[in-house]
Amino acid sequence: MRTVPAATSMAYSAKIGPSILSSDLSRLGSECVRMMGCGADYLHLDVMDGHFVPNLTFGHPMVECLRKSVGQDPFFDMHMMVSRPEQWVKPMAAAGANQYTFHIESTTNPGNLIKEIKESGMKVGLAIKPGTTVEELAPWANQIDMALVMTVEPGFGGQKFMDDMMPKVSWLRSQFPSLDIEVDGGVGPDTIHKCAEAGANMIVSGSAVIGSEDPRSVIAMLRTVVAEAIQKRSLDR
Numbered sequence: 588m589r590t591v592p593a594a595t596s597m598a599y600s601a602k603i604g605p606s607i608l609s610s611d612l613s614r615l616g617s618e619c620v621r622m623m624g625c626g627a628d629y630l631h632l633d634v635m636d637g638h639f640v641p642n643l644t645f646g647h648p649m650v651e652c653l654r655k656s657v658g659q660d661p662f663f664d665m666h667m668m669v670s671r672p673e674q675w676v677k678p679m680a681a682a683g684a685n686q687y688t689f690h691i692e693s694t695t696n697p698g699n700l701i702k703e704i705k706e707s708g709m710k711v712g713l714a715i716k717p718g719t720t721v722e723e724l725a726p727w728a729n730q731i732d733m734a735l736v737m738t739v740e741p742g743f744g745g746q747k748f749m750d751d752m753m754p755k756v757s758w759l760r761s762q763f764p765s766l767d768i769e770v771d772g773g774v775g776p777d778t779i780h781k782c783a784e785a786g787a788n789m790i791v792s793g794s795a796v797i798g799s800e801d802p803r804s805v806i807a808m809l810r811t812v813v814a815e816a817i818q819k820r821s822l823d824r
């Protein structure tokens with residue numbers, strides 16, 4: 588009887604999501620199309636409200652236009668760096684968002700928000716800032732689709748990767764072997780090995796991908812490193 592190779596039993600896979608924050612925002616639609624054409628698995632869209640973080644980007648009207656412009660296919664992971672994330676669940680779902688990733692620091696009732704996001708037909712991501720412990724996220728891990736471990740203080744692209752967040756990723760991977768775990772902030776060819784070894788499988792990369800002359804090669808390199816780490820973990824089990 589044939590046995591199923593361990594590698595195929597892993598529930599998660601390597602996915603690369605460019606953060607379009609560092610692109611030419613006057614050409615957001617074509618930048619998204621360009622990233623998908625370069626092999627991106629999904630798009631990470633950073634929503635900032637000037638309150639939860641000291642920077643301002645865009646909201647659901649922009650997402651609605653983007654969806655019309657890029658079509659139904661690209662998966663939109665909305666990174667909601669906003670206070671009162673409850674208020675944008677329905678508008679984001681209507682605008683065409685696929686995943687609503689909110690910060691645990693921004694709400695007093697994560698359980699209810701998770702429920703509302705699911706009822707709106709979106710996947711749920713739960714993010715923690717560098718100062719938030721992974722134990723605060725853990726009670727919700729079985730109810731969410733993805734955990735986001737921030738590797739910079741949220742608010743700006745182009746910051747330095749924080750190595751000391753990697754124990755959070757390793758711990759989550761050990762406790763929740765099939766959970767999608769995303770890292771975001773300062774991730775690129777120089778830092779991807781640490782993320783991959785710790786157990787991250789969804790990789791947000793802004794300036795390293797967008798600022799590259801060859802985004803296709805950078806995306807492919809990031810995916811290969813993560814896929815190899817996943818393969819290695821599955822064989823070690």
Ligand SMILES: O=C(CO)[C@@H](O)[C@H](O)COP(=O)(O)O
Pocket residue numbers: 606608609631633666739740741742743744745746771772773774791792793794795
């Ligand atoms: O959420 C954020 C910043 O708050 C990120 O998504 C960054 O925009 C990623 O950009 P790089 O750090 O990769 O340049």
Ligand SMILES: [Fe+2]
Pocket residue numbers: 606631632633666771791
């Ligand atoms: Fe982000």
